[in-house]
């Protein structure tokens with residue numbers, strides 16, 4: 442049986458992907474969980490998964506951890522701006538270790554995206570293409586979970602604000618995107634393809650309506666300027682850098698960066714993506 446490895450296996454996405462591989466019948470002994478801190482992976486070890494230390498910032502850990510791996514789910518790191526050297530180390534190690542195939546988690550329409558997270562992904566897609574290792578690129582849309590903070594805000598105040606200028610977003614749940622990633626990892630025929638993975642589309646006004654339905658109280662969406670949004674986020678306690686990041690996401694959203702309309706996610710899942718209200722209801726239990 443092939444050996445499948447997952448980086449970031451103690452992260453939220455990585456854990457879901459490992460669980461999905463096992464749910465699909467992969468033997469735990471054929472799954473390698475690559476983790477920065479093995480102490481966080483005691484539960485994975487206990488389930489029979491092969492846990493190995495692999496720290497993007499310590500390249501010497503990577504090649505030994507990737508030995509014997511046939512297919513690697515390379516989950517992008519979470520240090521935006523620091524990822525190019527980290528990801529370079531992973532791709533170099535994969536090549537040196539003889540990894541047969543890589544599935545990489547990128548971002549929706551990376552090549553033309555204005556999202557602040559996109560440049561690292563574009564660079565990584567380039568590294569993978571240059572490596573010669575057969576690669577499946579999963580351009581993940583925004584997580585539906587990214588809107589759960591607004592759900593709490595809506596519950597408390599009855600209103601949400603954005604500077605998205607009526608643009609639609611097409612997020613998908615982490616679980617759906619992780620299930621799609623596991624499916625791609627198990628299916629070598631996905632190599633060479635780039636998937637644009639988007640879920641159901643809605644505007645922020647439609648999101649407020651979904652909040653109203655789930656919360657049982659009226660929730661209104663206010664369109665604000667980027668400056669007003671940034672000031673509001675800072676007033677709520679965010680530092681200037683974080684507030685600026687979220688404002689930049691709204692600017693990119695207004696330009697359509699988070700809207701997607703392909704059936705790629707459904708194709709990999711073999712079923713429709715989770716509906717928004719189902720995801721919101723699950724978040725409240």
Ligand SMILES: NC(=O)c1ccc[n+]([C@@H]2O[C@H](COP(=O)([O-])OP(=O)(O)OC[C@H]3O[C@@H](n4cnc5c(N)ncnc54)[C@H](OP(=O)(O)O)[C@@H]3O)[C@@H](O)[C@H]2O)c1
Pocket residue numbers: 448449450451452453454455476477478481495496497498516517518519520527546581582583584587615
């Ligand atoms: N589509 C979206 O909306 C969205 C949103 C946020 C992030 N993302 C991207 O998707 C990825 C997965 O999302 P997530 O929700 O699972 O994020 P997460 O819970 O923050 O998990 C990130 C994983 O990366 C690991 N990691 C960080 N630095 C590392 C290093 N130096 N060496 C090895 N591993 C390292 C973390 O290890 P530890 O477990 O030790 O912390 C963790 O397992 C993120 O890393 C980011 O690239 C996408």
